Amino acid sequence: MSSEKQIIGFIGTGVMGKSMAAHLLKANHPVNVWTRTAGKAEPLLQEGAKWMDSIAVLAQQSDVVISIVGFPKDVEEIYLGEHGVIRNAKPGTLLIDMTTSSPALAKKIAEAAAEKSLHALDAPVSGGDKGAREATLSIMVGGDKGIFEKALPVLQIMGKNIVYQGSSGSGQHTKMANQIAGACNMIGVCEAMAYAKSSGLDPYTALKSIESGASGSWTMSNLATKMLDGDFEPGFYVKHFIKDMNIAIESSESMELETPGLKLVRSLYQKLADKGFEDDGTHALFKLWDS
Amino acid sequence: MSSEKQIIGFIGTGVMGKSMAAHLLKANHPVNVWTRTAGKAEPLLQEGAKWMDSIAVLAQQSDVVISIVGFPKDVEEIYLGEHGVIRNAKPGTLLIDMTTSSPALAKKIAEAAAEKSLHALDAPVSGGDKGAREATLSIMVGGDKGIFEKALPVLQIMGKNIVYQGSSGSGQHTKMANQIAGACNMIGVCEAMAYAKSSGLDPYTALKSIESGASGSWTMSNLATKMLDGDFEPGFYVKHFIKDMNIAIESSESMELETPGLKLVRSLYQKLADKGFEDDGTHALFKLWDS
Numbered sequence: 001m002s003s004e005k006q007i008i009g010f011i012g013t014g015v016m017g018k019s020m021a022a023h024l025l026k027a028n029h030p031v032n033v034w035t036r037t038a039g040k041a042e043p044l045l046q047e048g049a050k051w052m053d054s055i056a057v058l059a060q061q062s063d064v065v066i067s068i069v070g071f072p073k074d075v076e077e078i079y080l081g082e083h084g085v086i087r088n089a090k091p092g093t094l095l096i097d098m099t100t101s102s103p104a105l106a107k108k109i110a111e112a113a114a115e116k117s118l119h120a121l122d123a124p125v126s127g128g129d130k131g132a133r134e135a136t137l138s139i140m141v142g143g144d145k146g147i148f149e150k151a152l153p154v155l156q157i158m159g160k161n162i163v164y165q166g167s168s169g170s171g172q173h174t175k176m177a178n179q180i181a182g183a184c185n186m187i188g189v190c191e192a193m194a195y196a197k198s199s200g201l202d203p204y205t206a207l208k209s210i211e212s213g214a215s216g217s218w219t220m221s222n223l224a225t226k227m228l229d230g231d232f233e234p235g236f237y238v239k240h241f242i243k244d245m246n247i248a249i250e251s252s253e254s255m256e257l258e259t260p261g262l263k264l265v266r267s268l269y270q271k272l273a274d275k276g277f278e279d280d281g282t283h284a285l286f287k288l289w290d291s
Numbered sequence: 292m293s294s295e296k297q298i299i300g301f302i303g304t305g306v307m308g309k310s311m312a313a314h315l316l317k318a319n320h321p322v323n324v325w326t327r328t329a330g331k332a333e334p335l336l337q338e339g340a341k342w343m344d345s346i347a348v349l350a351q352q353s354d355v356v357i358s359i360v361g362f363p364k365d366v367e368e369i370y371l372g373e374h375g376v377i378r379n380a381k382p383g384t385l386l387i388d389m390t391t392s393s394p395a396l397a398k399k400i401a402e403a404a405a406e407k408s409l410h411a412l413d414a415p416v417s418g419g420d421k422g423a424r425e426a427t428l429s430i431m432v433g434g435d436k437g438i439f440e441k442a443l444p445v446l447q448i449m450g451k452n453i454v455y456q457g458s459s460g461s462g463q464h465t466k467m468a469n470q471i472a473g474a475c476n477m478i479g480v481c482e483a484m485a486y487a488k489s490s491g492l493d494p495y496t497a498l499k500s501i502e503s504g505a506s507g508s509w510t511m512s513n514l515a516t517k518m519l520d521g522d523f524e525p526g527f528y529v530k531h532f533i534k535d536m537n538i539a540i541e542s543s544e545s546m547e548l549e550t551p552g553l554k555l556v557r558s559l560y561q562k563l564a565d566k567g568f569e570d571d572g573t574h575a576l577f578k579l580w581d582s
Contacts (some may be wrong), residue, residue: 006541012519016469026368039299073349079482081568103490105427117573126500126501126504126505126506127505128505138500138501138503138504140497140500144434146448149408151539161499161500161502161504162542163496163499164496165492165493165497165500166348166491166493166496169490170490170491170492173487173490173492174487174492174497174500174501176486177483177484177486177490177492177497178483178500178501178504178505178506179485179506180479180483180486181479181480181483181501181506181508182479182481182484182506182509183479184475184476184478184552185475185476185479185508186507187475187551187552188471188472188473188474188475188476188479188552189472189475190552191469191470191471191472191473191550191551191552191553192469193544194470194548195464195467195468195471195539195543195546195548195550196464196465196468198461198543198546198548199394199464199467199468199542200457200460200461201456201457201464201465201468202456202457205454205456205457206431206456206464206465208452208454209417209429209431209452209456209465209469210417210429210465210468210469210472212429212512213417213418213429213453213469213509214417214418214419214469214473214509214513214527215469215470215472215473215510216477216508216509216511217472217476217507217508217509217510218504218505218507219506220472220504225339227417227436234318237509239449248486251451252486252489253491255486255489255490257485257580259482259485259486259488259579260478260480260482260555260559261475261479261481261482261555261556262482262527264551264552264555265552266487267476267485271485278390287379289548289549291393
């Protein structure tokens with residue numbers, strides 16, 4: 001076994017990516033970075049990361065490419081575009097997309113990668129900016145099992161609950177299941193808190209009765225008080241949640257699966273975005289009841 | 292202070308009530324019982340409880356009356372009926388209804404009680420049969436604060452997280468907020484698990500990624516595996532959950548509060564009951580996706 005550290009090309013140094021790339025640097029991996037808004041990479045460059053002038057150059061000079069960006073169309077361009085990763089990476093390069101993106105796109109990328117002797121995994125995460133900062137992300141992985149095992153040491157630098165979910169797209173499917181549950185939990189907390197307020201209860205006191213019981217959830221424990229306080233700082237953006245729900249609905253429809261809860265919550269978030277709140281945190285859904 | 296224990300009249304010895312009354316006996320309170328199906332009181336009588344031939348006799352012979360029964364109409368008859376508690380109890384008797392029931396009815400009972408110099412609290416619980424057995428129920432209490440403080444030693448025998456929520460009806464309102472959140476969590480877990488199965492994931496493995504993260508909930512941790520196993524034994528009955536959601540919807544409408552999530556979930560449970568599953572556990576909602 002070589003003790004030489006793999007060179008990692010990191011694409012997307014936003015709220016999540018900046019912390020994840022910093023952990024890789026701290027673990028002594030050489031890190032090449034590219035991100036759409038170059039200024040966002042600055043703190044990483046000061047910690048020793050190397051700026052790449054394009055995705056193509058990054059792909060050529062890295063053993064492992066990791067991406068975590070905004071939308072599926074970004075992922076598609078990064079991997080499948082004319083100047084993208086797949087056309088430029090060396091054979092044998094490991095590609096890990098950690099964006100929450102479409103399961104169908106993940107399969108397409110994996111197939112295109114395989115044709116060029118590249119190995120692709122879909123590995124979306126959950127745990128938010130806090131999980132990224134503390135390297136405690138939950139990482140759900142789809143792709144070839146042998147490739148997953150090769151990627152594991154790198155993934156372990158960024159996360160804790162790292163689970164192999166099956167063939168390509170399975171990581172994204174797992175994340176969709178996660179987002180569906182989370183979406184419904186959110187409407188439940190909003191309606192429960194709105195009910196508490198409307199009925200004349202002190203909603204903070206109501207929370208003391210509810211939070212630790214059978215109706216409790218991570219959403220309630222972490223976001224209900226922020227809703228009531230009117231603190232809508234984003235841990236996770238409304239606009240990104242809508243993107244995730246749209247992928248989940250599209251994917252459900254392709255499987256002829258009915259998701260009335262998910263569809264209802266998506267429609268309410270769309271209303272929220274139409275009112276101009278797409279850059280708020282997801283718990284701003286409460287504004288539909290309390291404004 | 293007298294060390295003589297108050298005589299407790301206990302009405303309703305079903306799944307919850309039987310354990311709660313047993314704790315009172317173990318704490319050396321004399322316990323008088325009445326329940327609709329007399330056979331259900333048998334184990335308590337063997338432990339020393341005294342059978343009462345009617346609600347009226349029970350009310351006459353008790354210092355504290357506690358009830359936990361099925362539906363608001365039962366509660367109404369027990370307290371306000373011609374042969375009910377309020378017409379028969381001695382002045383100063385403490386009345387504690389622990390049924391999940393209507394906030395409006397709780398207020399009505401409290402007013403009728405006050406006219407007869409009786410003291411009524413609404414004190415619904417959460418925590419299910421397990422919480423009742425282990426005396427760890429969450430108890431949400433509405434009524435006069437001084438009366439709450441007098442009732443506290445008795446409530447502490449049956450529960451742990453005991454919170455005063457405000458004037459009469461506030462306990463029931465808190466329980467409604469609790470049920471609203473729980474209803475939405477349930478649809479989220481159903482749709483997430485249905486998605487996981489439809490997309491070809493192993494849903495148990497998907498749970499490993501999801502459960503401990505930001506989409507986690509008590510419902511997911513405690514009921515998702517039962518759904519997947521096809522084990523629909525009731526911890527909490529579908530028919531009682533529908534009753535609770537109907538109260539919550541009626542109460543919301545009287546406050547002109549919109550609850551689209553709650554209404555959606557109620558409609559799905561109604562569908563489930565119409566198929567004949569009203570005596571299943573609430574997680575049987577999954578049958579709408581997986582049958």
